Amino acid sequence: MGAEFLFQGATIQRLLAGLGVTLRISLISVVLSVPLGVLMGVLFMRRNPILRAVLRVYLDFIRVMPQLVLLFLVFFGSATAFGWNFSGEVASVIVFTAWGAAELGDLVRAALESIPRSQYDSAFALGLTSRQTFTRVVLPQALRRLLPPSVNLVTRIIKTTSLCMLIGVVEVVRVGQQIIDFNRFDYPQSALWTYAVLALLYFVICWPLSLLSRWLEKRSSS
Amino acid sequence: MSSLSRRSFVKSFGASFAMFAGMGLVACGGSDNATNDDSSASSGAGYRTLEDIQADGKVIIGVFSDKAPFGYVDDAGTYQGYDVEFANRLVQDLGTEVEWVATDPANRVPFLESNKVDIILANFTVTEERAEKVDFSLPYMKVQLGVVSPDSALVKSVDDLKDKKLIVVKGTTAETFFEAEYPDIELQKYDQYADAYNALLDGRGDAFSTDNTEVLAWAKENPGFTVGIDALGNEDTIAAAVAKGNDSLLNFIDNEIEALADEEFFHKDYEKTLAPVYGTDVDADTLVVEGGKI
Numbered sequence: 001m002g003a004e005f006l007f008q009g010a011t012i013q014r015l016l017a018g019l020g021v022t023l024r025i026s027l028i029s030v031v032l033s034v035p036l037g038v039l040m041g042v043l044f045m046r047r048n049p050i051l052r053a054v055l056r057v058y059l060d061f062i063r064v065m066p067q068l069v070l071l072f073l074v075f076f077g078s079a080t081a082f083g084w085n086f087s088g089e090v091a092s093v094i095v096f097t098a099w100g101a102a103e104l105g106d107l108v109r110a111a112l113e114s115i116p117r118s119q120y121d122s123a124f125a126l127g128l129t130s131r132q133t134f135t136r137v138v139l140p141q142a143l144r145r146l147l148p149p150s151v152n153l154v155t156r157i158i159k160t161t162s163l164c165m166l167i168g169v170v171e172v173v174r175v176g177q178q179i180i181d182f183n184r185f186d187y188p189q190s191a192l193w194t195y196a197v198l199a200l201l202y203f204v205i206c207w208p209l210s211l212l213s214r215w216l217e218k219r220s221s222s
Numbered sequence: 223m224s225s226l227s228r229r230s231f232v233k234s235f236g237a238s239f240a241m242f243a244g245m246g247l248v249a250c251g252g253s254d255n256a257t258n259d260d261s262s263a264s265s266g267a268g269y270r271t272l273e274d275i276q277a278d279g280k281v282i283i284g285v286f287s288d289k290a291p292f293g294y295v296d297d298a299g300t301y302q303g304y305d306v307e308f309a310n311r312l313v314q315d316l317g318t319e320v321e322w323v324a325t326d327p328a329n330r331v332p333f334l335e336s337n338k339v340d341i342i343l344a345n346f347t348v349t350e351e352r353a354e355k356v357d358f359s360l361p362y363m364k365v366q367l368g369v370v371s372p373d374s375a376l377v378k379s380v381d382d383l384k385d386k387k388l389i390v391v392k393g394t395t396a397e398t399f400f401e402a403e404y405p406d407i408e409l410q411k412y413d414q415y416a417d418a419y420n421a422l423l424d425g426r427g428d429a430f431s432t433d434n435t436e437v438l439a440w441a442k443e444n445p446g447f448t449v450g451i452d453a454l455g456n457e458d459t460i461a462a463a464v465a466k467g468n469d470s471l472l473n474f475i476d477n478e479i480e481a482l483a484d485e486e487f488f489h490k491d492y493e494k495t496l497a498p499v500y501g502t503d504v505d506a507d508t509l510v511v512e513g514g515k516i
Contacts, residue, residue: 009297072332079336083268168323168333174287178295178324181288185443185499 018175033100041108269465287324360514361459368434389427483513
């Protein structure tokens with residue numbers, strides 16, 4: 001079959017260790033992005049034009065910059081310019097947190113803005129306080145609209161962490177390339193098999209998230 | 223009224239979050255400063271001198287991790303290859319541990335400029351442009367151009383290329399060399415190595431020229447094709463590199479390369495790592511540089 005190489009030596013263990021690095025970077029970034037993103041979204045809702053402009057610039061900056069450029073800036077740039085010696089993984093977490101927070105901030109803003117004025121008016125008319133209006137009326141509705149795109153964002157972050165290999169982080173795709181290169185003479189088909197395994201690993205991680213997002217979407221529309 | 227109230231809760235909610243985040247930022251800022259002070263205390267110039275490395279007990283070396291036979295990772299997860307053999311010897315003689323960093327062609331210079339690694343040993347060709355940014359050691363290998371062609375119409379000298387189509391990859395030294403030195407030879411240019419090899423395989427071109435290390439390894443894997451010219455054009459050298467100005471470390475590496483000539487270290491390295499790929503037909507002296515002497 002030509003796939004025996006996958007079961008030789010520590011190949012499987014190395015792939016799983018690489019997947020561990022991928023998931024560690026993604027998970028920490030997502031956990032840090034959530035409070036920062038919510039904060040950004042809420043700050044967006046304040047009608048302060050200066051604050052809004054600053055957030056807008058930040059969001060657009062992060063969006064137009066390729067993640068690779070951000071990784072190089074944080075990993076190499078900050079070391080050259082300021083002498084900050086981040087490890088590859090820390091630099092990756094910084095970049096993916098900054099990106100996740102920006103994207104999530106925009107999602108939170110959109111979700112909060114999508115709640116019509118009439119909802120507030122009705123809540124106040126019923127005698128709810130500001131706090132009650134937020135926790136009982138606005139938040140549940142906003143959250144329902146926010147969850148599906150947020151889960152999508154998580155899968156995007158997981159997939160994009162493959163770029164971290166270019167700042168020396170040995171994550172799952174880099175391990176795959178090492179395996180392909182090592183077996184290239186003895187198993188000419190190694191690239192095909194290894195990429196199939198990589199696809200399967202990403203699928204196993206991202207598909208449940210995708211299902212979750214679809215389920216959430218269905219639930220919120222009904 | 224309603225919009226006012228909406229704003230007021232958003233405000234209070236935002237304020238409490240801002241406090242949270244502010245605390246987080248302060249904490250982060252504090253730790254950042256700590257590491258910053260740390261690193262600037264250990265070496266004012268940025269790079270780590272020989273003494274710094276030996277005092278630390280660990281040297282950080284950037285090598286290729288997916289470019290066999292120069293630097294790769296075997297199925298047990300161990301770094302191997304021609305460059306790694308030399309790196310291991312340096313580590314042994316430094317008397318330290320080693321931390322490998324997996325580099326790519328494009329980030330070798332940045333890794334040194336940002337002082338993320340102490341030494342780069344990743345098939346690093348010495349060029350004037352790079353020498354402005356990093357310091358190269360004595361060479362331990364050399365590369366020239368090679369020309370591979372089918373056995374049925376083997377190209378053994380540049381004269382054989384008359385009236386033939388020579389395949390080159392855009393942007394390589396082969397393209398520059400043949401355009402400048404032999405403008406009469408008809409070139410067929412491709413963007414990718416894979417396309418160039420395919421053109422040679424299906425006969426669109428008569429011969430293919432690029433680095434001799436590359437064509438030698440390819441010819442070994444493709445019966446019916448032979449490298450008829452194995453050393454042509456300017457001799458490029460391959461050397462270790464350290465951060466600009468890191469003389470103590472550079473001198474250590476240079477002394478090692480000179481001292482290792484006595485035991486023919488790089489010939490043994492060649493036999494162990496490159497010979498299995500290039501085969502026995504290739505003369506080791508085409509590629510190996512011993513004692514830094516070209």
